[in-house]
Amino acid sequence: MAALALNHLLENWKIALRQQGYRVTRPRLQVMEIIVSSETPLKPQDIYQLSLDLESPPGIASIYRTLEMLDDLGLIQQIHQPGGCHAIWPAVEGHKHLLICSSCGQMRVIEGNEDIEDYINKIEEQTGYHVKDHWLQLFGTCQNCS
C-alpha cells in the first residue's frame, strides 16, 4: 500500500475513533499502524508478534480489545482463508457454490456456473494474476425462514 494512502486511512480511523468517543491511545495507534501497513491479512497473534519489535509494545489484551473496537466501528473485516475456519461439511466435487441461510443455518450446494468463469477471465486480464481457484458463498434467507 502506498504510504500516502496508508496515512490517509490511518487519519480517517483516528477521526472515526474520536467521533465515536473513543480515545486515541498509543497501544491503539500501534495496532492500527501494523494493520494498515500490512500487505497480508493478519490474525491477532500475528499482530502481537509484529508488535514485539516496537520499543514499548502493547499488551496482548489491548490488541484483542483494539480489534474488537475496530470491528464494532466497521473499520476492519474478516478475511476467510484456507485453514482459517473450523466448520466442516462433506466435500463436493468441482466448482460448486454454497448457499447458506442466515436464519436457520441450513446450507445448500449449488452448481458452479460459467457466468463466474467469464468474470474470472476478465479479472485475470486486468490484474495479471493467474486464478487457480475461487470460493463463492451466498448468504440469505431460505423459503422456510422468509
Added chain:
Amino acid sequence: MAALALNHLLENWKIALRQQGYRVTRPRLQVMEIIVSSETPLKPQDIYQLSLDLESPPGIASIYRTLEMLDDLGLIQQIHQPGGCHAIWPAVEGHKHLLICSSCGQMRVIEGNEDIEDYINKIEEQTGYHVKDHWLQLFGTCQNCS
C-alpha cells in the same frame, strides 16, 4: 439430506478409508454419521456435543483425529462463515471481491461486478432463497510469484 443419499455417501467414505489402509472403527463411524446427517456445517465441538447423546461416545481426541483423517482424504471441506475466521483486513466499501496470492499471501481488493448479480438473480429464481450478501474470493498467483 435424503436417507438413501446419506447412506450412499457413508458407504463411499468407508470404502475410501479401507482403500487408503485406514481401519473402520466405531468412533470413526460415529463421527462420520454425525457429519453426513447434519443439515448445517459443524465445528469439532459441535460434533463432540452431538456425540454425547450416543450410548458410548468417542473421546474428544478421536473426533479431532477423525476430522484430520477425513480432511487428508479430501472427504470434508471447510465452510467459511461470518465470525469463523480471525484474519482481518481494513474494511472495504460495498461489494468488493478479494484476490489472494497463494504463494506470497498478498491480497488485492477488486471491484464487485454486475456479472455476479446476474448469477445471483438466477440462483434466487431457482432456489426460492432471498440472497442478501455474497462473498467471492479468488485464489491464484500474482505476477511477481509466477
Added chain:
DNA sequence: ATTGATAATGATAATTATTATCAATAAGGG
C-alpha cells in the same frame, strides 16, 4: 473361528488462543 501385529482409542496432560478481572495509568475536556 482364532491368533497376532499394530493401528487406533481413551484419558489426560500440555499447549495455544481468547476472554475476564482489577489496580494503576494516561487521555483529553474544562
Added chain:
DNA sequence: CCCTTATTGATAATAATTATCATTATCAAT
C-alpha cells in the same frame, strides 16, 4: 494544569486444540 474516567498491563480464568502413552480392538493371516 487538574480531574474524571476510559484505557491499559499483568495475570488469572476459560476454551480449544494437540501431544502422550498404556490399553484396546481391527482385520489380515492362518
